[in-house]
Amino acid sequence: MTVAAKVAVEGATFSFDKCYDYAVPDRLRAAVCPGSMVLVPFGRGNARARMGVVLAVVELQPKKPLKELYDTAPENAVLTRELLGLVQYLKEHTFCTYYEAVRAIIPYGAQYRAQQGPDGPRLQKQLTVRTVSCYRRSGREVRLTAKQQKVAALLTDGRTLSGPVLCEGAGVGRGVLDTMVKNGALEVEKREQQLEVYQNYVPALPEEQPRLSPEQTACCARLTALLREDAPRAALLYGVTGSGKTLVFVQLIREAVALGRTCLVLVPEIGLTPQMIYRLKAVFGRRVAVQHSALSNSERLQQWQQIQRGEADIVVGTRSAVFAPLDRLGLIIIDEEQEHTYVSENSPRYSAIEVAKQRASYHKGLLVLASATPAVEDYYAAGQGRCQLLRLTRRYNEQPLPAVEMVDMRGELAAGNTGAISGRLAEEIAKNLDAGEQTILLLNRRGYNTVAVCRDCGEALKCNLCSVPMVYHKKEDRLLCHYCGGAISPAPRVCPACGGELRYAGTGTQRVEEELEARFPKARVLRMDMDTTQGKNSHERLLSAFAQGRYDILIGTQMVAKGLDFARVSLVGVLGIDQLLFAQSYRAFERVFSLVTQVVGRGGRGGLPGRALIQTVDPQNRVLSLAAAQDYEAFYAEEIAFRRLHLYPPFCSLCMVQFSGAQERETADAARAFGTYLKEGAAGRGDLPLRVLGPAPAGVAMLHGRYRYKLTIKCRNDGAFRELLRQVQRRYSGSPYVGRISVSIDFNSDSD
Numbered sequence: 001m002t003v004a005a006k007v008a009v010e011g012a013t014f015s016f017d018k019c020y021d022y023a024v025p026d027r028l029r030a031a032v033c034p035g036s037m038v039l040v041p042f043g044r045g046n047a048r049a050r051m052g053v054v055l056a057v058v059e060l061q062p063k064k065p066l067k068e069l070y071d072t073a074p075e076n077a078v079l080t081r082e083l084l085g086l087v088q089y090l091k092e093h094t095f096c097t098y099y100e101a102v103r104a105i106i107p108y109g110a111q112y113r114a115q116q117g118p119d120g121p122r123l124q125k126q127l128t129v130r131t132v133s134c135y136r137r138s139g140r141e142v143r144l145t146a147k148q149q150k151v152a153a154l155l156t157d158g159r160t161l162s163g164p165v166l167c168e169g170a171g172v173g174r175g176v177l178d179t180m181v182k183n184g185a186l187e188v189e190k191r192e193q194q195l196e197v198y199q200n201y202v203p204a205l206p207e208e209q210p211r212l213s214p215e216q217t218a219c220c221a222r223l224t225a226l227l228r229e230d231a232p233r234a235a236l237l238y239g240v241t242g243s244g245k246t247l248v249f250v251q252l253i254r255e256a257v258a259l260g261r262t263c264l265v266l267v268p269e270i271g272l273t274p275q276m277i278y279r280l281k282a283v284f285g286r287r288v289a290v291q292h293s294a295l296s297n298s299e300r301l302q303q304w305q306q307i308q309r310g311e312a313d314i315v316v317g318t319r320s321a322v323f324a325p326l327d328r329l330g331l332i333i334i335d336e337e338q339e340h341t342y343v344s345e346n347s348p349r350y351s352a353i354e355v356a357k358q359r360a361s362y363h364k365g366l367l368v369l370a371s372a373t374p375a376v377e378d379y380y381a382a383g384q385g386r387c388q389l390l391r392l393t394r395r396y397n398e399q400p401l402p403a404v405e406m407v408d409m410r411g412e413l414a415a416g417n418t419g420a421i422s423g424r425l426a427e428e429i430a431k432n433l434d435a436g437e438q439t440i441l442l443l444n445r446r447g448y449n450t451v452a453v454c455r456d457c458g459e460a461l462k463c464n465l466c467s468v469p470m471v472y473h474k475k476e477d478r479l480l481c482h483y484c485g486g487a488i489s490p491a492p493r494v495c496p497a498c499g500g501e502l503r504y505a506g507t508g509t510q511r512v513e514e515e516l517e518a519r520f521p522k523a524r525v526l527r528m529d530m531d532t533t534q535g536k537n538s539h540e541r542l543l544s545a546f547a548q549g550r551y552d553i554l555i556g557t558q559m560v561a562k563g564l565d566f567a568r569v570s571l572v573g574v575l576g577i578d579q580l581l582f583a584q585s586y587r588a589f590e591r592v593f594s595l596v597t598q599v600v601g602r603g604g605r606g607g608l609p610g611r612a613l614i615q616t617v618d619p620q621n622r623v624l625s626l627a628a629a630q631d632y633e634a635f636y637a638e639e640i641a642f643r644r645l646h647l648y649p650p651f652c653s654l655c656m657v658q659f660s661g662a663q664e665r666e667t668a669d670a671a672r673a674f675g676t677y678l679k680e681g682a683a684g685r686g687d688l689p690l691r692v693l694g695p696a697p698a699g700v701a702m703l704h705g706r707y708r709y710k711l712t713i714k715c716r717n718d719g720a721f722r723e724l725l726r727q728v729q730r731r732y733s734g735s736p737y738v739g740r741i742s743v744s745i746d747f748n749s750d751s752d
């Protein structure tokens with residue numbers, strides 16, 4: 001008998017993604033277990049060493065001798081049984097390869113790569129935690145020079161500081177420290193560099209515990225009861241904007257921690273992490289760790305290891321944090337649960353909410369979804385009794401929700417206003433400036449002009465790799481493709497197709513910023529969009545500057561619309577919302593409703609009453625009117641009726657199969673063939689109800705120079721359907737299209 005490891009190897013394609021057997025050599029016997037990261041010989045003549053993950057260790061009688069594992073990573077890179085289970089889950093539900101799943105679960109920094117050692121290929125850590133020299137006074141009396149005295153002055157009260165901090169603080173070079181170590185004035189030791197993230201925080205809440213409102217108290221009591229049940233539980237916390245959901249979270253986390261359980265809190269985007277971290281750190285201090293993609297690799301690794309070692313029992317982060325290696329996970333909170341950012345757009349195309357459900361069920365924990373505008377599917381599930389529904393119907397201080405007014409933009413042009421800001425909105429902004437109150441403006445389009453159209457041929461200038469109009473960015477004087485990043489600089493004056501004159505039109509955030517500065521020269525305007533938040537910690541910097549009152553007006557894209565809590569914002573303006581109503585998605589209305597309700601809810605959260613203006617050319621529009629009334633229940637009732645009638649989730653699952661290739665004809669043919677395989681596979685099977693729509697060109701018909709087609713399948717996403725899909729994929733991999741037309745499967749896509 002041979003001890004063998006069943007290994008899923010990196011770089012496999014979906015159809016060849018299976019387990020390979022390897023013999024475990026004696027020297028690795030003790031270290032290799034299910035979940036181990038290993039290095040294996042792969043391919044003919046073992047041409048390359050590849051990474052893999054051990055799915056099982058077995059004893060078997062091989063027909064021919066097995067290849068041997070080269071190496072295994074140390075224990076702290078082993079996937080726990082639970083996380084290994086998630087690898088299987090992701091493979092089964094999102095149609096990724098094993099290794100893609102592994103990569104999603106273990107952050108880059110914790111992974112290993114192959115390196116040639118003296119006895120063959122070995123595993124090498126990709127990133128090591130850096131150490132840094134730290135100094136403190138020795139207590140010995142030594143005569144010090146003037147420079148040395150400056151150093152010593154920084155190290156009073158037994159303090160220890162790192163070399164770089166000391167040198168900068170005292171204005172001296174490294175040599176001074178070295179001399180002081182030699183002459184015995186200082187002691188030095190190597191320490192793991194503490195990458196303290198979010199250390200410069202100011203407690204946002206008063207020290208004493210806030211008194212919860214009766215509604216909040218009732219909510220906490222019910223959730224705490226669920227938490228204590230020691231069984232998988234799910235709840236939907238539907239609380240109007242500014243109702244104090246965060247305070248309920250804090251209380252619930254206290255309870256969970258007291259029960260010896262760990263907690264995970266997810267927010268939908270990086271911009272919302274600082275606020276959540278500060279609020280939680282104010283209460284729980286260093287027990288809070290962070291996981292999101294804006295951390296550097298070493299920061300991310302360090303935080304990850306802290307969680308793994310059990311030094312942090314509360315984790316805050318964005319989507320990928322759902323895989324944080326927490327043990328005894330008792331509580332998972334997903335804030336703004338309606339946001340589509342919880343769905344990954346690359347393989348594995350998972351939904352963090354679905355993964356959270358798996359984890360809650362594994363750990364017998366409580367999953368809390370929270371929002372002022374819950375996803376229609378989740379509100380429906382609550383109505384069906386599949387999760388508990390809790391409500392916060394009022395703001396905690398009985399402050400009313402903001403008063404909303406529609407501004408009819410059809411009149412503006414006639415009145416001679418060609419700008420993006422209506423006369424009414426300008427009036428209110430002026431009032432706010434006089435009163436020293438703050439304003440938030442939402443426009444969900446970055447750039448200056450959003451299109452360049454030829455006056456002669458009428459064509460909009462498009463990216464030559466993607467079928468989307470290019471956006472004018474004024475500061476750099478260039479046209480930019482927001483899909484592939486391609487640029488034309490300087491921005492052309494004439495149409496590349498016919499030589500006609502180009503007219504730049506459409507309004508993005510940069511243009512509104514300029515308009516505000518021209519109209520209100522004294523106002524301090526802050527713009528927040530993807531272009532101003534590229535730098536490290538930029539969200540945090542800009543938001544805290546706004547919170548401290550260093551700006552009067554915040555203009556931004558959807559990133560300013562939700563979750564933020566500023567006491568001095570009393571006016572909200574919504575610009576350019578009409579276009580979003582026509583987006584190609586069955587969720588378009590839901591999106592607009594949520595976006596508008598959320599941004600309106602940023603106003604009037606402190607003591608000041610809030611008001612909001614929505615600019616539209618269609619003031620009677622149903623969705624906008626309901627959003628203006630902030631009437632979620634009414635919106636939900638209409639939306640769920642629509643979904644039922646036209647068969648959309650939650651009444652079916654939508655599976656989108658995307659095809660992309662260099663030739664348009666061939667791409668469409670591949671999609672058609674796939675559709676045929678599907679229909680043939682399902683024919684005559686009552687257990688496989690499905691409707692195949694398409695093939696049709698994708699919403700963005702060309703991306704990065706590749707044509708895109710899609711099949712939309714209305715189905716029941718169960719084991720039988722997924723098995724059918726796998727069969728179809730196997731059949732496809734024997735077709736002439738394989739390798740030329742790539743296929744991806746997405747159960748969370750929201751276009752149709």
Ligand SMILES: Nc1ncnc2c1ncn2[C@@H]1O[C@H](COP(=O)(O)OP(=O)(O)OP(=O)(O)O)[C@@H](O)[C@H]1O
Pocket residue numbers: 210211212213216239240241242243244245246247371372396562563564565601602605
């Ligand atoms: N019981 C309370 N005592 C004191 N302040 C409270 C209380 N409840 C809520 N607040 C304050 O009200 C504001 C809004 O609370 P919070 O940010 O938690 O709302 P939310 O429900 O998350 O809203 P949104 O969904 O709009 O983000 C915060 O500044 C919070 O500190």
Ligand SMILES: [Zn+2]
Pocket residue numbers: 463464465466481482483484485486704
């Ligand atoms: Zn492009």
